[in-house]
Amino acid sequence: MNELLTPAVFAIQSRYNGQVSEFRDEVTLLVPAEKIIAATTTLRDEFDFDMLSAETAVDYCPQTTPRFHMVYIFYSTKTHQYITFRAPLNGDNPSIATMETVYPNANWREREIWDLMGIRFEGHSDLRRLLLPPNWEGHPLRKDYPLGYEEVQYTFNFDDIDLRKPKGVR
Numbered sequence: 001m002n003e004l005l006t007p008a009v010f011a012i013q014s015r016y017n018g019q020v021s022e023f024r025d026e027v028t029l030l031v032p033a034e035k036i037i038a039a040t041t042t043l044r045d046e047f048d049f050d051m052l053s054a055e056t057a058v059d060y061c062p063q064t065t066p067r068f069h070m071v072y073i074f075y076s077t078k079t080h081q082y083i084t085f086r087a088p089l090n091g092d093n094p095s096i097a098t099m100e101t102v103y104p105n106a107n108w109r110e111r112e113i114w115d116l117m118g119i120r121f122e123g124h125s126d127l128r129r130l131l132l133p134p135n136w137e138g139h140p141l142r143k144d145y146p147l148g149y150e151e152v153q154y155t156f157n158f159d160d161i162d163l164r165k166p167k168g169v170r
Contacts, residue, residue, distance in 0.1 A: 002027075005081055008047040012039050028084040033070070033096045036087045040072070040102045049074040049083065052103035055110065057117045061143045067091030068119060072099065095120035116141040 005027055012018040012029050016039040019030040031039045043049045054073040061067070066088035073084050087096060098121040099106035110121045111130040118139035121127055129136065138145055153161045 002081060005083060008043060008083065011042060011046065015042065026084065028086060030086050030088070033087040033089055036085065037097045037102060039085065040099065043074060044102060048078040049076045051075040051077060052099060052105055053082065055099065055106055055113070057113050057119055059117060059141065059143045062091055065090070068094050070096055070119065089119065095122055097122050098124040100125060118142060
């Protein structure tokens with residue numbers, strides 16, 4: 001681990017029960033969702049991570065616990081270091097505190113995550129759909145979202161697909 005990151009990693013790990021993993025010189029801290037704002041405030045104020053570089057979510061599948069992980073990548077313009085936080089969320093009505101209070105640029109990123117993944121951000125200033133129409137139902141990047149496509153017709157499955165097609169439409 002980079003010696004510049006060590007104090008920040010140790011502080012988050014000890015104060016907020018963070019679990020550290022490192023892969024190919026990238027450090028990731030698994031932080032409980034209820035402590036994410038306090039941990040990121042510490043990261044910003046004490047260790048100069050002044051930029052929220054990326055914010056996204058991962059859906060592992062409906063049968064996995066925890067189903068979702070919020071992923072935050074922070075950057076320090078002073079030390080030129082990156083650090084990643086992950087916050088696990090359950091699958092039933094996932095929600096987490098908004099990062100807007102610590103990093104204002106989280107606003108539209110959280111709207112996109114809400115729109116496509118259905119994770120609610122508590123305290124968000126304007127949580128509404130960003131990419132899809134307001135009357136859209138569901139969240140299309142979830143693993144259990146219905147695909148709703150027509151199977152491609154080939155020579156080996158021509159008869160099966162032909163039977164399922166509405167008659168009169170060719």
